[in-house]
Amino acid sequence: MKILGIGNAIVDVICKVEDSYLSNNQLTKSTMKLVDEIEFKKLLSTLKIENTLSGGSVANSIVGLSQLGNEVGFIGKVSEDDLGQKYEDGLKKENVKFFYSKKKETLPTGTCLILITPDSERTMCTFLGTAGKINKNDVDIESVKSSEITFLEGYLWDEGEPKSAFDKAIENSNKVAMSLSDLFCVERHKPHFLDLVKNKLDISFSNEQEITSLIGAKNFEEVVSFAKQLEKITIITRGVKGSVAINKNDVIECEGKKNLKIVDLTGAGDLFAAGYLHGYLNNLTVKESLEKGTEMSAKIIQQIGARII
Numbered sequence: 362m363k364i365l366g367i368g369n370a371i372v373d374v375i376c377k378v379e380d381s382y383l384s385n386n387q388l389t390k391s392t393m394k395l396v397d398e399i400e401f402k403k404l405l406s407t408l409k410i411e412n413t414l415s416g417g418s419v420a421n422s423i424v425g426l427s428q429l430g431n432e433v434g435f436i437g438k439v440s441e442d443d444l445g446q447k448y449e450d451g452l453k454k455e456n457v458k459f460f461y462s463k464k465k466e467t468l469p470t471g472t473c474l475i476l477i478t479p480d481s482e483r484t485m486c487t488f489l490g491t492a493g494k495i496n497k498n499d500v501d502i503e504s505v506k507s508s509e510i511t512f513l514e515g516y517l518w519d520e521g522e523p524k525s526a527f528d529k530a531i532e533n534s535n536k537v538a539m540s541l542s543d544l545f546c547v548e549r550h551k552p553h554f555l556d557l558v559k560n561k562l563d564i565s566f567s568n569e570q571e572i573t574s575l576i577g578a579k580n581f582e583e584v585v586s587f588a589k590q591l592e593k594i595t596i597i598t599r600g601v602k603g604s605v606a607i608n609k610n611d612v613i614e615c616e617g618k619k620n621l622k623i624v625d626l627t628g629a630g631d632l633f634a635a636g637y638l639h640g641y642l643n644n645l646t647v648k649e650s651l652e653k654g655t656e657m658s659a660k661i662i663q664q665i666g667a668r669i670i
Contacts, residue, residue, distance in 0.1 A: 370417050370492050375477065380479070396488055412665060419631075440463065441465045481624055518550055518553065519550075547567075604654065624665060
């Protein structure tokens with residue numbers, strides 16, 4: 362198998378809102394907030410649902426990799442409920458092997474409210490449900506060992522059971538890639554993420570804001586200097602400025618696509634990672650891999666949702 366993703370198995374509930382909705386509910390645009398089931402239902406009760414899709418950051422990347430013709434798998438914790446079944450069906454439809462045997466859990470399958478404002482930015486409110494209770498017993502060791510790369514997400518990292526799943530996956534992986542996921546995650550887990558980036562990951566993905574926060578950089582030159590010292594692959598997306606791959610003294614840049622009709626930025630980073638990893642796994646050059654990531658990212662932001670249709 363080319364790549365195995367391990368991440369939060371979350372069903373996305375997509376709604377369009379005005380900026381005033383965010384301020385009225387004390388939500389910070391373009392970030393992810395963890396909420397409990399009561400708050401999730403309260404927020405949802407006032408909204409019109411545009412679409413419901415299987416989601417989760419790494420799962421979106423894995424589906425993108427499958428669509429590009431790679432043999433892929435995914436591990437994520439769902440409950441044996443209606444949303445859990447929909448989630449599994451959504452993966453199977455995209456030829457993703459699901460290495461998790463679902464059963465009735467105390468908590469329901471996780472859901473994420475994706476609020477899209479008129480500027481196409483997305484703000485997320487996530488009720489993790491049982492997804493946040495993943496533990497080392499949920500990690501299928503054979504599927505980890507048989508994959509060229511294990512791809513993890515920062516959203517999944519948390520003290521206790523999720524950390525045990527993370528550690529078990531890393532210990533048994535051939536190579537490890539991870540997305541820092543979100544500024545909220547970086548600031549919440551800064552010492553742990555810094556340790557992962559420095560000592561345990563072969564490839565790290567982040568946007569400029571996330572990596573800058575992680576290392577407390579004053580400018581992008583400091584970010585580049587930090588990444589060069591790692592002697593690992595650091596991939597940074599920079600919005601309209603494009604993307605950069607840094608490995609030792611090699612700094613490869615790629616321009617972003619212009620004149621796009623952007624409708625929803627959900628999944629931009631997820632699909633960028635899919636495109637880059639596709640190139641990496643299939644022996645494309647670094648520049649070609651960045652270009653593939655840019656192409657996939659450009660496709661996803663011109664439609665609603667985080668799965669290319």
